[in-house]
Amino acid sequence: MPTLQRSELEAFPLLENIPTAQLEWLCEHVEIDELKSGDFLFEKGNPVDHMILILEGEFEVYFQNGNNKKTFGTFKKHDITGLLPYSRAKTATASGVALTPSKIAKLPRDKMTSLITGNHELTEVLVHEMNNRIRNTTHMEVQNEKLIALGKLSAGLAHELNNPASAIVRSASLLQQHLTSLPADFKKVIKIKTDDKVIDEINDFMFQKLSQKPSNLSILERSELEDELYDWFSECSLDDKYDLIPLLVDYQFDTDDLLRVKDLLREEDFNPVLKWIIQNMTTQKTVDEIREASDRIETLIKSVKSYSYMDRNLDFQLLDIHEGIQNTLNVLNHKLIKVGHEVTTNFSNDVPKIKGLPGELNQIWTNLIDNAIDALPDEGGLLNITTEKTNNFVSVYVTDNGHGIPEDIVNRIFEPFYTTKEMGQGTGLGLDIVLKIVKQHKGEIKVNSEPGETTFEVCLPIK
Template sequence: MAQQLPSDPAALSSITAFQNLPADVLTWLSEHGELCRYADGETIVQAGEPASRMLAVVAGGMQYYRPDNGRNEPVFRVEAGRVTGVLPYSRLQISKGQGLAVGETILYLLPRTEFPALEQVSPELVQRLVGIMSDRARDEVRAQERDDKLRALGKLSAGLAHELNNPAAAIARAADTLGIMLKNKPVLLKNLLLACPPAEAVAALLSAGIPEAAAPLRSALARADCEDELADWLETQGCEDGYALAPSLLDAGHTAATLAPLVAPLPAPARPPALAWLEGHLAVVRLSRDIHEASQRISTLVGNVKAYSHMDRAGGREPLAVTAGLDSTLNIFDHALRQKNVQLTRAYAPDVPPVLAEAGQLNQVWTNLIDNAIDALPAAGGTLAVQTVKQPGGVCVSIIDNGSGISPEVLAHMFEPFYTTKPAGEGSGLGLDIARRIVQEHGGRLAAQSVPGRTEFSVWLPVAS
């Protein structure tokens, strides 16, 4: 438990912000504050308690932790001689995290109720403390911007991993099957040649081995009927494994009607090996096509990530089409949208001019707004609309969801830094503030309006001149 120590103005001179202050100011600080000793690991600041004191570390140190998904994550450490806690003109009302003593620690504590009197006693010290607060706020905002980007990446990474895993697994399965079938092809070819088929019949088989079009789409029941019909016909041609051959032949668009003319010139003993060779060849073609399509899907996902992050583009502002950034961001959120069965509508006006912007920063705005909209949507029946409209001198992007809405009380504080309605550890309260500042830095404005069942965030950006 903290132990209160006798007042000692000389001890305060070790605080960097207090150095070179007149002796009467140090005396006033000593009389209106207190020195306390904390044991190693003892709690100095508790998350959720009122932020009511300025803290200055005389000896030892303090490690600050912030809750994140049920765990306390280290954020920063305050060494001896530094000032932390509430400072003059700070709007912080509730401590967001927990501060623990590092080694035996001595702190100077000044209640925030003494700040008005401190302004009269030492305007110079107040100015120093305000400067410290400004530096701290700037550093924290930068750190939160990085954290928000990492948090967004973390939320998206699970969906991306799932999206990438599907085509990667399909490629692996197809490659394994393809390897087996390629080993069997020489045997199939040997069996066919042993039957001594006419050259014209072989030429017809070779042409049939390159399907011109995919099989028509059928319902599961209709396909099963077609497979049964084809398998029965294959068995009449002497194929003992008609049900094994039918699926690949059907996938290539073949039926008994298309295969009958191909095998008609062949003697009966040659028909089973000919049909087996044809099925094997068509299966190899289909597997190679599956591998190509799966690899294209992976390339598309990688392209979406590159477009989203613009990792292959130098920094700086340039004329950009807002729809490109919106599409790449929505593509990154594709898994999250499908998980909630969200009905997505993109309504892009055809005459929207480009805006002068830094692509990565704008994508951070779209990420924050779309992520919030998805969180607000119901588990089923959610709709998300993304619209772009040309306006005089600019472009307006609207992101609209049919969630429960935002109350007027919350809406009034939505863009204030550190304001959040999410549980501790789930939101920093800086996402919308960061989005608003990015938009303002681009010469635009961000606004929100909400009623139950419809929430709209609108971003206005000036056109590139």
């Protein structure tokens, strides 16, 4: 069996200041192993029972979930991995495979006690390396979690902004086409012979109608009004008379309204005046659509700025949790409306402002609401958010009617890196981050779950 030379250990940067006697102890107790390309250094789920020193070669470390593979990093010559002193790792959470022919030294678990008791400097260096590994891994996964969340929010915002932006472009194009038809109709309007009193009366009536927002008629009501107008227009001489009906229905023009205008005019003047009224309605409706789309974009931008607390103090401050929850719902709205989920909010008027970190609290609402949306059934999804004041605390309840959390894992959901989601959809740090933020605010979080009803309760102190 090949043996390890002390000079090979002295080449490890991590071990360069370790006393000679301790390096010789390590040489005596390790096992040497040679691996071919494609051989496993360790496999997910297998016991972690050796400290591994990489003498030659390179290894890829990755997660495997079904057919999905996600590379996590690499181990190279002079890296130390596997079991380290005081580590509580029992099984591997990832797999490591040799990319090149490699050579490793392995210290078995049963030698770890002797390592700790008889080799102080070596143990100290290895424990420090373990702490660095944990810190780096956690930082990497937190960053990954943030990138996943940012990707979701970015995709949603792009979708949300695209709809009103497209509506503005479409409405502006229609308005441009509409304005090109005005000169021909204007010739007919200026030939009308009537007095100022009639013109004022028609103007007042028209702007009264335009000042009212188009009503949302039921399908039956709209159909009945359309039939009434079709019958009335059947004897009208307008060339595009039936094209005008949908717009008249939008503003709830009925036959009485049309007769009212007609009775004020000569027979030959009615058609030009009606077209002029409808052109004003078309312009008004198009402008309203542009304004509504612009307002939607403005609301989204305000929600994002408020959600992220751009240009604001990031220290603890008095804040309205309802504002944060509503901004989060605005940001996640694309996920809710895509499949028609129903959302209800029951915000208590008794809830006061609380001291908190607004950006961090928004992370709580984002994680809880996003998880709840993911758990909702394909049809009939219900999400309810309720707030209430209880003594010196504010409680927020996020409830969904999804499949629930199995009893055997409900106690594990706040563990770091524990996730039931598919590869790339989460790292298992969402609820861990939520728990840390809640504790940072001296609060508590509880979960109660059964099939068809899962509730997360966040309890935060008012002061």
